[in-house]
Amino acid sequence: MNTKNKLNRLSFLKNQMMNSGANEIEDIEPTICQIFRDIFGIGSEYTKKADKIQNGFIVPSSVKVMYGQATKEQYREEKFKMYMKLISQAEAYVMVDGMDDGTIETSKIENIKTDEHSIFLSYCWNDTERANKIDEYLRKKGVEVTRDIRGVDNWQSLKDFMQTIRENDFAVLLISDSYLKSVNCMYEVLEIMKEVEYRRHIFPVIIDTNIYSTEEQIKYVKYWEKRVEILKKNLMGLGYTNGLALGQELKKSEDIARSVAEFLVNIADMKNPDINNIHEAIYQRIQMYV
Known part of the structure; x- marks a missing residue:
């Protein structure tokens, strides 16, 4: 056709x-x-x-x-x-x-072209101040921003919220050391990576530029592999029912450990804008695609 x-x-x-x-x-x-x-x-x-x-x-x-x-x-x-x-x-x-x-x-x-753009803001709580600035800038430009402080009501499932990341047009990822070691943040990354052409829909905001180094990337891979080892060891002492319930956390960490290297290599390969001009760069990029 x-x-x-x-x-x-x-x-x-x-x-x-x-x-x-x-x-x-x-x-x-x-x-x-x-x-x-x-x-x-x-x-x-x-x-x-x-x-x-x-x-x-x-x-x-x-x-x-x-x-x-x-x-x-x-x-x-x-x-x-x-x-x-x-x-x-x-x-x-x-x-x-x-x-x-x-x-x-x-x-x-x-x-x-349409002015109805939606962005999922993925960040670690340690980087809340920077996330707030991006959020404020984009919303003033008429961009719909989805983030945890507005998207999750009290006692709602955080997992269900994180899975909504793929419903948005784009995702802004505030990449820092804390982000790359956070289960919740990396779970959001896994959801994004389910998209066939996910690189076209993400805007990495590189807070910690050390991730461009292969040596640093290896450290994060080892971090998640070590976490998997620890969880496996701790779960061995539990009964079947409890082990089955908490085993979901192990599976999540295993999935992250298998994917973190690919994710780091991909975002390091992208021409990521200077963090000082990131607000405008994100908005301009949206206009190119939508």
Whole structure:
């Protein structure tokens, strides 16, 4: 399917949704998912995300409906907005792809740009002050910023919140020594790395420039390998039930230990902006992609 046909099908989808409205979203969901499969294939991140929206896996209000904390109308409205945003992102991707192979004029990409950008701010609490400055700057520019102080209510699951990182267009990662040794921060990194082209969606903010050194990278790999060893040793003394429950922490650390080297090499390979100009650099980068 060529670029023009892809854009025509996405445009058809958007028009059909606008005509039907949020209340009838469940009737056209099969069509939405099928068109994404036709355009991008079954294994595409766009197709996977459309399927997850249909099943309610990444719709925040889906759990609230079960407990009577949200109405079905609110649930449908949320789904509608998520599909519309996904279609706009897909249009941008197809346009850029067509621009790269010469099938579409560069100037035409302006027709689908949107000011509705969303960013997940991933940081260690030791770097809260710097995170606050980035947050304030981007929100003044009209960028939607997701972060823990607003995204998690009291007694809500932190794990569920961290998994929402892939629902955002981009992620800003404040990379420091504390960040690279934090289970929660690195768990967010693992969620990002599930995206096929995750490097296109992250903006590393390098606080500790020592990570560019291979020697320093090796230290972090050894740190996580050592943590895995310690957890394994401690879990051996527990009973089956307790060991099974706490074994999730071991698995998390094992996953981090397997991925940390790849992550460090990738972010060290990127041309990361000077930290003193990071706010403007992030905003300018958003404008290029969306």
